[in-house]
Amino acid sequence: MNSTSLEKSETRKAWFFVAPALIWTVAFFVVPFAFMAMVSLASRVSRQIVFTWDLDNYINFFSKSYLLKGLFVSLEITLYVTLISVLLAYPLAWIIADRVPRRWQRTALILAILPFWTSYVVRSYSWLLVLSSNGVINNTLLEIGLISEPLQMASTTTATVLGFVHFFVMLLTLSIYSNLIQLSPNYKHAAADLGANSFQTFWHVILPLTLPGIMVGAFLTFVLCIGDYITPQILGGNNELVLPQIIMLQLGRRADIPTAAALSIILMAVVTLAYILCLRWLKMERT
Amino acid sequence: MRTQLSAVFSWGYFVAIYSFIFLPVAVLVLFSFQDGRLPIPPFNGVTFKWYAEVFADSKLMSALGNSLTVASLSSVVACVLGFCAAYGLARYRLPGTAFQRVLLTAPMTVSYLIIALGLLVVFNWTGVRLSLWTVGIGHVVINLPLCFAIIYASMGDHQKNIERAARDLGANNFQVMVLITAPMLMPSILAAFFLSLTFSWDEFIIAFLLSRFDVTLPVEIWSLLRSGLNPKTNAIGSLVFLISTVLLVVLELFIFRGRGKNDS
Numbered sequence: 001m002n003s004t005s006l007e008k009s010e011t012r013k014a015w016f017f018v019a020p021a022l023i024w025t026v027a028f029f030v031v032p033f034a035f036m037a038m039v040s041l042a043s044r045v046s047r048q049i050v051f052t053w054d055l056d057n058y059i060n061f062f063s064k065s066y067l068l069k070g071l072f073v074s075l076e077i078t079l080y081v082t083l084i085s086v087l088l089a090y091p092l093a094w095i096i097a098d099r100v101p102r103r104w105q106r107t108a109l110i111l112a113i114l115p116f117w118t119s120y121v122v123r124s125y126s127w128l129l130v131l132s133s134n135g136v137i138n139n140t141l142l143e144i145g146l147i148s149e150p151l152q153m154a155s156t157t158t159a160t161v162l163g164f165v166h167f168f169v170m171l172l173t174l175s176i177y178s179n180l181i182q183l184s185p186n187y188k189h190a191a192a193d194l195g196a197n198s199f200q201t202f203w204h205v206i207l208p209l210t211l212p213g214i215m216v217g218a219f220l221t222f223v224l225c226i227g228d229y230i231t232p233q234i235l236g237g238n239n240e241l242v243l244p245q246i247i248m249l250q251l252g253r254r255a256d257i258p259t260a261a262a263l264s265i266i267l268m269a270v271v272t273l274a275y276i277l278c279l280r281w282l283k284m285e286r287t
Numbered sequence: 288m289r290t291q292l293s294a295v296f297s298w299g300y301f302v303a304i305y306s307f308i309f310l311p312v313a314v315l316v317l318f319s320f321q322d323g324r325l326p327i328p329p330f331n332g333v334t335f336k337w338y339a340e341v342f343a344d345s346k347l348m349s350a351l352g353n354s355l356t357v358a359s360l361s362s363v364v365a366c367v368l369g370f371c372a373a374y375g376l377a378r379y380r381l382p383g384t385a386f387q388r389v390l391l392t393a394p395m396t397v398s399y400l401i402i403a404l405g406l407l408v409v410f411n412w413t414g415v416r417l418s419l420w421t422v423g424i425g426h427v428v429i430n431l432p433l434c435f436a437i438i439y440a441s442m443g444d445h446q447k448n449i450e451r452a453a454r455d456l457g458a459n460n461f462q463v464m465v466l467i468t469a470p471m472l473m474p475s476i477l478a479a480f481f482l483s484l485t486f487s488w489d490e491f492i493i494a495f496l497l498s499r500f501d502v503t504l505p506v507e508i509w510s511l512l513r514s515g516l517n518p519k520t521n522a523i524g525s526l527v528f529l530i531s532t533v534l535l536v537v538l539e540l541f542i543f544r545g546r547g548k549n550d551s
Contacts, residue, residue: 010379013460017375021368021391021431028428029394032405039408092304095297110539111305115312117531120489121505122524125512126311129318129326132516136314139328170308227398230491234512244400251496257408264401271398 040261047255057262070246071266077157077232077242078225081164082218088165089172090214096173097180109177112170124234127163128154131235155237163231168224172217179213180206212282219278223271243267312528319521326518337522347523350507354488357419357503361426362483366476368427369434374464377442378450388439395432402428403493410497417499425493430483437482441475481538485531 040058042051061067096108116123130136131153138150153159187209191201229244236242241249243263250260318326322334341347372391376384394402406425410417446468453467469476491505498506504527511520 014375014379014381017371021372032409036405036408095301099297115308118528119505121508126315129314134327264404
C-alpha cells in the first residue's frame with residue numbers, strides 16, 4: 001500500500017471536516033475585523049466613508065475630551081464592579097462550599113443563577129422598577145418615614161454599578177466556588193495543627209490558593225462589563241456615558257462608522273491589555 | 288457560642304445575598320399581575336390582563352417566533368460546524384492544528400459589540416440586506432467557538448478505539464461519525480446546543496445592529512422600554528423567565544445530572 005497517498009487522502013478528509021468552521025470564522029469574523037480596522041483609518045465625508053488612511057479618528061479620541069472621558073468612565077465603573085462583586089461573592093462562595101450540606105450545594109448554585117435566565121434586557125428593566133423615583137425602594141422608605149423626598153437612584157452611575165454587580169456576583173460565586181471545592185480539607189487541618197487560628201488559615205492558606213479562581217472570575221467580569229451597552233443605557237441615564245454607549249451614539253445619530261470602528265479597536269486594545277496582564281500574573285503565580 | 292454566632296452570621300449573609308439576587312425578579316413577576324397602569328407599589332390586586340395583551344400583541348409574538356427560529360437554526364449550524372471541526376482536529380493530523388484551534392476560539396475573546404460592528408460594516412459594504420439571516424450569521428460566529436471548545440474537550444482517546452473497532456467491522460467514515468462518534472458525544476453536543484440556544488435567545492447587541500424590519504424578542508422588548516415602566520413589559524419579561532427556567536430545569540434533570548452520574 002502506498003502510504004503517502006493514504007496520508008494525503010486522510011489529510012484531505014480532515015480538511016473536509018475542519019474547513020467549514022474555518023471558512024465561517026474567517027469570512028464572518030477575521031475579514032469583518034480586518035475591514036473594521038481599515039475603516040477606522042478612514043473618515044466620514046458627508047455620510048460616505050472615504051479611505052484617507054490616517055490616524056485622525058485615534059487622534060480625535062485622545063484630543064476630544066468627551067470621547068476620552070468615556071473610556072475613563074468605563075474603566076471606573078468596571079473597576080468598582082469587579083471589586084464589589086469579588087468582595088460580595090467570596091463569602092457567599094465560601095458559605096455554599098463550607099456551610100451548605102453537600103447535596104444541597106448544587107441546588108444553591110442553580111438558585112443563584114436562576115434570575116439570570118430572564119432576558120438580559122428585562123433584568124436591567126426590573127432594576128428600574130426597584131430604583132425609580134416611585135419604585136419599590138423609594139416607596140418603602142417613604143412609607144416608613146425614613147425619607148421625605150424620593151431619592152434619585154435610577155439614571156445614575158450607581159444604578160449601573162448595582163445592575164452590573166447583581167449579575168457578576170453570580171458569575172464570581174460560581175468561579176470562586178469551583179476553586180474552593182477543589183481544595184483538600186487537609187490544608188485547613190495542617191494549618192490548624194501548626195497553630196493557625198481560623199483567620200490566619202484563611203488569610204495565609206485558603207485565600208492564596210483561591211486567587212486563581214478570583215482572577216479568572218475578575219477577568220471575565222472585566223471583559224463582559226467594559227463591553228456592555230444595555231445595563232448602562234437602561235440604568236445609567238445620559239450623564240456619564242461609557243465607551244460602548246458612545247460607540248452606539250456614533251452609529252445611530254451620527255452614522256459615523258469610522259469613529260465607531262476606531263473606538264471599538266481602542267476598546268479591544270484595553271481588553272487585550274487586561275488579558276495579557278491577567279495571563280502574566282497567572283504564570284507568575286505558577287512559578 | 289462562637290461557632291453559633293458565625294453560623295448565624297453565615298446564614299444571615301446567605302439570605303441577604305439571595306434576597307438581593309431575587310429582588311428584581313420578584314418585583315418583575317409580582318407587578319406583571321398589577322391591576323393598574325404602573326408596575327410600581329402599591330400593588331392593587333391580581334389581573335391577567337397584561338398577559339392577555341402580550342399574547343394579543345402581534346409584534347411581540349412574531350418577535351418571539353423570530354427569536355426561536357434564529358436561536359434554534361443558528362445553534363444547529365454552530366453545533367454541526369463545531370462538531371465537524373472538533374472531529375477533524377481530534378482524529379486527524381493536520382498542519383497547524385494549534386493555530387486552527389486558536390483561530391476557531393478567537394471570537395470568544397472579542398466583545399459582541401465589536402463582532403456586530405465588524406459584520407455591519409462588511410454587510411453595508413457588500414450591499415447585503417440586513418435581516419434575520421444576518422442576525423443568525425452573527426449568532427453562529429459567537430456560538431461556534433463555544434460549541435467547538437465543548438465538543439473538542441470531550442473527544443478522548445478511548446472513543447478512538449471504539450471508532451477503530453467500528454471501522455474494522457466495515458463501517459465507512461460517515462457511518463462512524465454519525466452512528467458511533469456523535470452518539471458517544473451526545474451529552475456534550477446537547478450541552479453545546481442548549482448553551483448556544485440560550486445565548487442566541489438572549490443576545491441583544493448583534494440582533495439589534497444586524498436586523499432591520501423583522502427583529503428578535505430582546506430587540507422588541509428594547510423598543511417597548513421606550514414607553515417607560517409598563518406592566519406589559521413585566522408580563523413579557525416574566526414569560527421569558529418562565530420559559531428559561533423550564534429549560535434550565537429540564538437541562539439539569541435530563542442532561543447535566545445524568546452526565547454527572549455517568550462520570551462517578
